[in-house]
Amino acid sequence: MDHTPYPAVSVIMPVLDESRHLRTAVERILEQEYPGDVEVVIALGPSKDNTDEIAAALVAETAGTSREVRTVPNPTGRTPAGLNAAIEGSRFPIVVRVDGHGLLTPGYIATAVRLLHEKDAANVGGIMNAEGETEWEKAVAAAMTSRIGVGNAAFHTGGEAAPADTVYLGVFRRKVLEQQGGYNVEFIRAQDWELNYRIRQAGGLIWFTPDLKVTYRPRPSVRALAKQYKDYGRWRRVVTRYHRGSVNLRYLAPPAALLGCAVGLVAGVALTPVAFVLPGGYAAAILLGSVKEGRGLSASARAQLPVALATMHMSWGWGFLTSPRSLANRVIASTAAQHD
Structure with a gap:
């Protein structure tokens, strides 16, 4: 890792039909109190809403600044392909993964970069802090942050800082991603867990801390939630x-x-x-x-x-x-x- 106190950071975002949350998600990144340079690389899938227009506006608004937003194409719309495209299109030694509906909490990048250095970790991450806006989403958020809902997964329910099997999203050393060849594009779901498994098998440390939180917006309907979790189960079996x-x-x-x-x-x-x-x-x-x-x-x-x-x-x-x-x-x- 760059041994300067605040190495430059690339934030990568695979997006598809994210018009509801994309601007807010990017603004949360740009508002991070981090002294180093930050770039945001958005991998655009074939959205059916106005996600592309929102991304284009963000690119225009940040052009020429030290916190520039850029876009790269992701024709398949698949998350792992978008992540790899964004990694390839980014420049800096630290890579922060954020989803189009994920909202970074204050101090997220600075804390993650510090812990990467202190723990000599390959990947640092924290809690998927589910928060709903509608009454249904609030119910789902409660389910997703409870042991009866998701078991003892620390990145859902919290816990002590410690080595972990996986974390939510993650903040990586670029060299680790390059050594692993990025995300496995065959894993439509569970790509994070699969990548972290490979990193651990290679001797890398995955570090969990409750100090890192990303606000997550749950699926807005029973049908959407059912599809999400069916896909989770389907791909966990593949893993x-x-x-x-x-x-x-x-x-x-x-x-x-x-x-x-x-x-x-x-x-x-x-x-x-x-x-x-x-x-x-x-x-x-x-x-x-x-x-x-x-x-x-x-x-x-x-x-x-x-x-x-x-x-x-x-x-x-x-x-x-x-x-x-x-x-x-x-x-x-x-x-x-x-x-x-």
Whole structure:
């Protein structure tokens, strides 16, 4: 890493249909109190809204300044391809990943750069600080920051600063990204976890700290949340097949819950009512957990919290269980061909 106190920083953003949040996200970057140079490189996917126009305005407004916004094309619209395009189009020794709907909190860049140096880390990151705007989004945010919703993942629920398997988004040394060949473009989802796994296997340190927070806007509907978590489960299964030995019990909880509920319902109807204890127990756990996690929410958000939790669990479990082996085989074959 550049050994000056404040090495120049490249912020990379893959965006697709982000007109709702893009300007605010970029402004949060430009407002960071960081003495070094900062550039923002936005990888533009084929958006159907006015994301491109907003990006063009940001480019014009910052042209010639020490905090310049630039854009690069990402024709596929896929996140890992956009990230790699932005990395290639950026210049500086520190690379900060931010999403188009992610809002950096004050001091984020300065704290991350300091910790990269102090911990001799390859990647530093913190908490996915979900905050909703609508009542539904607030319910989802509560689910996404609770143990009953996402298990013991520190980047969701917080915890002590320590080495970690992965972190939210991340602040990297460029040389580490170059050594790893960037993100694996075959991973439509779970690309962060997969990259961090490779970094750890190569001996690099992934450092988590609760001092770093990025405000995250949850999906705005049940359907959008279900698709998001189905994709998460689907691609986490691909990761476990691609990197043997990377699975842990947290990843198996949602498919186990889904199977238990399904078996209990079928057996309860066909064999004995006793089997209803499985889906009944799950429902009771969700309702009790919602009472605890719903404190401080409005009545409307509290009422929607069980729906958010069940949607996340069941969709993730369904995606994991139905993820075809052929998808993992395709990823393995494609990645091998790229390295030949």
